[in-house]
Amino acid sequence: MIKRAALLLLLSIGSAQADPLPTLTRDGLKALTLAKDSIAFRSVAGVHNQTINVAELYRKALVDGGFPADAITITRLNDTAYMVFRWAGQENTLKPLVISGHMDVVAADPSDWTRDPFTPVVENGYLYGRGASDMKMSNALAITTLLHLHHQGYKPKRDIILALSGDEETAMKTGQILANQFPNAEEVLNLDVGGGTLDEETGRPLFYSWSGAEKTYADIGLMVADPGGHSSEPRERNAISVLAQALVKIQTHPFRPELNALTRSYFLNAARFTSPRLASAMRIFAASPDNVQAVATLRADPSLVGAIGTTCVVTMIKGGHALNALPQHADANINCRIFPGHSRGDIIHELSAIIDDPSVHIEDHSQGSVETQPSPMNGPLPSAVTRAAHEAFPNVPVFPSMSSGASDSMWFREKGIPAYGASPIFMKASDDFSHGLNERVPLSAITPGMHFLLSLIPALSQN
Ligand SMILES: [Zn+2]
Structure with missing residues (x-):
């Protein structure tokens, strides 16, 4: 994951208290369960890498929710795996929308953590575990949103491709393979980058920032x-x-x-x-x-x-x-x-x-990195992201940023495909422990995250 908007660190750091426990809908609970189940798999590069188990878990969720099994492919590569789910659109002349994410996580030494990093724990309004914020909750929200739309009878006009890489935190090879599979993508929505920031004191939304470029x-x-x-x-x-x-x-x-x-x-x-x-x-x-x-x-x-x-x-x-x-x-x-x-x-x-x-x-000595140009500031995706952020939190200011770190977006940008980082997660800067100790995501992020994706995915696949 890319660090959230750079500004985060400038804001005052409040107490580590989450908002009161939110009431979750059935879909919200489904997303929480999927996030927990995926955290329990140690999808860390190296021996005993369980990324493929995460992929199998996601496949089962999609198939149990009514999508055809042959719409999903899981491919092994060395110790990891990557996954593609294709929701066929109504008009095959349209280029596909690619939703990009990753299933692997950064290594975590249990002896350094307060709780075991690979045992999901819900406590004080947070879900704790390696990958909670980077980015297993985002994956869970995306899959739950797709299932919800399917259940509602939604029919996308263009193909929706969920492309999940398996080594974004290390070698970044599977992201490149995925980009090679979809050179004709209309645009890429990368759920690993960008996101909403909440006020440290009040927990109210401050702003949402999407990323249109990376160094x-x-x-x-x-x-x-x-x-x-x-x-x-x-x-x-x-x-x-x-x-x-x-x-x-x-x-x-x-x-x-x-x-x-x-x-x-x-x-x-x-x-x-x-x-x-x-x-x-x-x-x-x-x-x-x-x-x-x-x-x-x-x-x-x-x-x-x-x-x-x-x-x-x-x-x-x-x-x-x-x-x-x-x-x-x-x-x-x-x-x-x-x-x-x-x-x-x-x-x-x-x-x-x-x-x-x-x-x-x-x-x-660089490996696995390419030079890319910024994606257009005024494409269809930025305006759809603004509407989606307002669906989660009316009137929240929305603006672009550039990421200082590298993400799977670079493989698509390299091919000239506009790619944007737009995470569904709104959280406080002080709650962001991506790559660090005691990683967590507030449960209060689940409902707005679903509203965000329920607005954004149809907006990008309808025309
Ligand atoms: Zn990430």
Whole structure:
């Protein structure tokens, strides 16, 4: 999952109290049960990966609800699996709507958690468990919504494809395979990204933000080699010191501040929901991205620095081979999140210029990532998302954003298919523990989430 709208971290963090236990409809209870049952499967990459069991669980729910078994395919790939459910539309000349999600979760060490991460627990108005918010509740809401629509006799005009990947949190190969299967998709609704934010104090909806672009992920290796020698005879050049100097240059390099239509709209809208100091910097930056003071203020904020340009940071180092030897090797991994519009090659070129030392060898080590352009701001999906968010919470402000992390949307955007992150979940920033400890989702997210999807899926499949 992509982190929720960057602004989340700026809002005051209230008590960990959820809203009072909501009354759930039969569909709401069905979604809760499906979410719980899926959390109980440890769909983590590696040995004993149970992603295929999650897929089988979803298939059973769809078939029990009246969809034909042959509309669902589950395909194994290494230790994981991916799933496609096709709800055939009435008009086969129309391109399909793809609803994208993932069944795998980030690893969780039970000894670190208060409750077992793979035993779903409902407590204090929350569903706890690894994958609760990222993104098994969203999958459950989507499947329950499709079943509800089917039960109501709804007939989509275009095919609805539910495409669930099985390694979004790791290798991201199955997302690519799924995108290759639907190169003619009309558009992609990715339920893993974006979402609604509730006020920390009152629990009322503050805003809903959908994502229309994401930054390009890159791992860039720096390698320094040296003949080494006896540590009692130091010389001017030392591989670790050479690497260290390169790292300091990268750390202090200001990548160019940038703005696009999505981030401009984000800053102008999100400024209403943050502190006066940040709001002022956001508004100034949206008008003139060269303003030094505004850039400095935004750059100092970890939740906003990624929205104003490319970032590169050292994430791993390795060097030396003996306590008493001059190092023969020193290597580092630089993790970059590249602003749309630049290639990985551009950034490697820029790093090479910053380091300005030909003895530091630079290599692109990126795997499973592609460069993509933002999806159109004014397509049919953004306006349908606005109506759907208003179906969940009338008049809630809705605006776009750009994700700093990578998602399965990139595989579709790469093919020129508009893809949008629009999660059905509304929650408080302080409740978002995706990828972290004691992940949870408030039960109060279930009913608005269903209203959201009951509006959105028909809107996107009717014409
Ligand atoms: Zn996710």
